[in-house]
Amino acid sequence: MALTRPSQDWYQVLGAEPSDTPAELKRKYQKLALLYHPDKQEADVPAGEVEQRVQRFIEVDQAWKILGNEETKKEYDLQRRADKLTEKWPLHEQIHLEDMSWNEDEQVYTLPCRCGGNYSVFKSETKDVSLVCCDTCSLVIEILQ
Numbered sequence: 001m002a003l004t005r006p007s008q009d010w011y012q013v014l015g016a017e018p019s020d021t022p023a024e025l026k027r028k029y030q031k032l033a034l035l036y037h038p039d040k041q042e043a044d045v046p047a048g049e050v051e052q053r054v055q056r057f058i059e060v061d062q063a064w065k066i067l068g069n070e071e072t073k074k075e076y077d078l079q080r081r082a083d084k085l086t087e088k089w090p091l092h093e094q095i096h097l098e099d100m101s102w103n104e105d106e107q108v109y110t111l112p113c114r115c116g117g118n119y120s121v122f123k124s125e126t127k128d129v130s131l132v133c134c135d136t137c138s139l140v141i142e143i144l145q
């Protein structure tokens with residue numbers, strides 16, 4: 001699956017958390033939908049404000065289209081998690097395999113991490129792997145092919 005960065009955090013749009021149950025999500029959606037629904041606006045709300053609310057209503061509605069459906073929610077959660085991971089992982093450095101130490105006995109490439117731990121990639125993995133976690137801390141290196 002190709003991952004594209006979502007333009008919106010739909011949970012945030014609903015004022016919700018990814019850990020919320022479907023019932024909680026629905027409750028939050030309904031509350032906001034009612035608040036921003038174009039038909040529910042007071043007559044004395046200024047025009048600019050009305051437009052903002054309509055915009056919010058469209059976002060809330062869109063968020064619910066994604067999060068209110070089990071399948072699209074699952075897909076979105078996966079994508080969101082992947083995005084968060086790459087965001088959260090502090091990239092230590094980008095490195096070429098040739099710059100790592102080769103251990104013939106274990107058939108593994110290693111690189112010392114600044115925490116004192118090691119990055120290691122088995123030769124058999126090198127074709128599919130581009131990000132490698134340190135075995136001790138949360139740093140990650142990117143292997144350039």
Ligand SMILES: [Zn+2]
Nearest residue numbers: 113115134137
């Ligand atoms: Zn480390």
